Amino acid sequence: MQTVRRVAVIGGNRIPFARSNSHYARASNADLLGAALDGLVARFGLAGQRIGEVVAGAVLKHSRDFNLAREVVLGSKLDPHTPAYDIQQACGTGLEATILVANKIALGQLDVGIAGGVDTTSDAPLALNEDLRRTLLQLNSARTVGERLRIAARLRPHQPFKPEIPRNAEPRTGLSMGEHAARTALRWHIDRQAQDELALRSHQRLAAAYEKGFFDDLMTPYLGLTRDQNLRPDTSLEKLGSLRPVFGTSGPDAEQATMTAGNSSPLTDGASTVLLASEEWAREHHLPVLARFSWSETAAVDFVHGDEGLLMAPAYAVPRMLARAGLTLRDFDFYEIHEAFASQVLATLAAWESPEFCQERLGLDAPLGPIDRDRLNVNGSSLAAGHPFAATGGRIVATLAKLLAERGSGRGLISICAAGGQGVTAILER
Numbered sequence: 001m002q003t004v005r006r007v008a009v010i011g012g013n014r015i016p017f018a019r020s021n022s023h024y025a026r027a028s029n030a031d032l033l034g035a036a037l038d039g040l041v042a043r044f045g046l047a048g049q050r051i052g053e054v055v056a057g058a059v060l061k062h063s064r065d066f067n068l069a070r071e072v073v074l075g076s077k078l079d080p081h082t083p084a085y086d087i088q089q090a091c092g093t094g095l096e097a098t099i100l101v102a103n104k105i106a107l108g109q110l111d112v113g114i115a116g117g118v119d120t121t122s123d124a125p126l127a128l129n130e131d132l133r134r135t136l137l138q139l140n141s142a143r144t145v146g147e148r149l150r151i152a153a154r155l156r157p158h159q160p161f162k163p164e165i166p167r168n169a170e171p172r173t174g175l176s177m178g179e180h181a182a183r184t185a186l187r188w189h190i191d192r193q194a195q196d197e198l199a200l201r202s203h204q205r206l207a208a209a210y211e212k213g214f215f216d217d218l219m220t221p222y223l224g225l226t227r228d229q230n231l232r233p234d235t236s237l238e239k240l241g242s243l244r245p246v247f248g249t250s251g252p253d254a255e256q257a258t259m260t261a262g263n264s265s266p267l268t269d270g271a272s273t274v275l276l277a278s279e280e281w282a283r284e285h286h287l288p289v290l291a292r293f294s295w296s297e298t299a300a301v302d303f304v305h306g307d308e309g310l311l312m313a314p315a316y317a318v319p320r321m322l323a324r325a326g327l328t329l330r331d332f333d334f335y336e337i338h339e340a341f342a343s344q345v346l347a348t349l350a351a352w353e354s355p356e357f358c359q360e361r362l363g364l365d366a367p368l369g370p371i372d373r374d375r376l377n378v379n380g381s382s383l384a385a386g387h388p389f390a391a392t393g394g395r396i397v398a399t400l401a402k403l404l405a406e407r408g409s410g411r412g413l414i415s416i417c418a419a420g421g422q423g424v425t426a427i428l429e430r
């Protein structure tokens with residue numbers, strides 16, 4: 001059995017995130033992930049090198065994407081003997097890929113690996129309706145002319161040709177992520193003002209980080225885009241307050257709807273990558289160590305039969321991870337909580353402050369308590385940057401590692417909610 005080794009986060013690279021159906025409308029998952037990987041390879045001089053593994057994924061994938069990570073590696077300047085494969089854990093994909101690579105490095109199974117994620121809602125796969133799809137598949141495998149004619153006869157003009165467009169919805173409830181989050185917002189009494197303030201801060205902080213040049217060595221421009229397109233440095237509480245609610249707007253609680261396009265993350269296209277290695281590998285290759293990857297945890301909630309909110313699993317994963325690591329919620333210099341929706345971040349924080357939740361749901365004697373909000377998403381998060389589902393984890397890992405490197409020492413918490421009632425969390429240290 002190998003001794004567990006320390007895992008270094010060497011750096012990351014992403015492309016600027018674009019609003020859906022705009023700047024990257026003609027680009028595919030492979031194009032976007034390829035661009036993020038090319039930038040990483042160039043930044044860290046990896047051309048021609050055989051990397052232990054590249055692990056990446058996309059939430060929305062075409063069948064033509066096949067093993068997307070491997071296809072992207074074959075199109076890159078990495079040594080083609082680099083193994084690569086896809087994983088999918090909804091919006092936790094990028095972080096889960098990082099955890100997988102980090103764990104293999106820790107166990108001595110890899111010396112260096114790349115984690116990544118990509119999504120483009122502009123190029124989402126469309127499926128034919130089930131009847132038509134099955135008929136066409138049968139037609140394709142028919143062996144005789146007679147058989148072909150018999151099957152073709154079933155293709156009648158009245159056959160519905162309407163495609164099935166992927167919805168941002170939970171298969172078991174039919175509700176969108178936003179509708180689920182709206183229910184959670186009501187349950188935790190998250191008001192509109194608090195959501196809009198969080199959204200405003202996200203834009204202001206992301207804008208300030210760009211001004212400081214924070215992303216200069218974390219991002220490569222792509223197709224002429226140099227900054228996250230969703231960023232609105234000029235937004236204000238007045239503007240945000242004027243937007244009409246878009247989720248939770250029907251039913252008996254419609255009057256209390258608070259979630260708008262401004263305090264919800266937008267549909268986004270983008271990709272990110274992160275380079276991880278053993279500390280020895282980093283030293284041998286004269287590469288910096290921004291931070292160490294130390295702990296991770298996943299959790300799932302039963303939002304189908306139970307009464308827990310769809311996006312509340314991080315509220316469970318974080319305390320479990322803290323218990324394992326022997327830490328409290330206050331032992332962090334930075335908190336990176338993915339802003340799927342402002343209300344979801346605020347509901348998670350409210351749960352950790354609630355004596356009832358912490359006792360009844362987490363089995364704790366005392367609440368986890370509040371966090372210092374000045375340490376939360378200090379360079380903005382998904383409300384401002386956008387949220388290309390599988391790419392968000394890589395964005396956050398690279399951002400947090402660099403924040404820790406700039407600070408010189410410290411500890412950061414990552415928390416990402418994911419569809420299917422899941423949550424993926426991790427700790428970086430320096």
Ligand SMILES: CC(=O)CC(=O)SCCNC(=O)CCNC(=O)[C@H](O)C(C)(C)COP(=O)(O)OP(=O)(O)OC[C@H]1O[C@@H](n2cnc3c(N)ncnc32)[C@H](O)[C@@H]1OP(=O)(O)O
Pocket residue numbers: 090091092168177178199203232235236239240243246260261262263264265266267340341387389417418419420
């Ligand atoms: C998937 C997982 O596993 C877990 C998760 O992360 S869950 C989260 C997954 N993501 C989602 O569910 C995406 C949710 N978002 C959406 O569906 C859509 O973005 C949305 C329905 C909220 C809005 O869509 P839209 O109507 O096309 O937005 P958009 O046109 O950009 O904005 C509407 C208006 O608000 C304005 N606006 C938006 N943000 C603003 C801001 N920050 N400041 C000022 N104005 C703003 C826009 O300018 C626009 O105004 P006009 O109508 O005058 O042009």
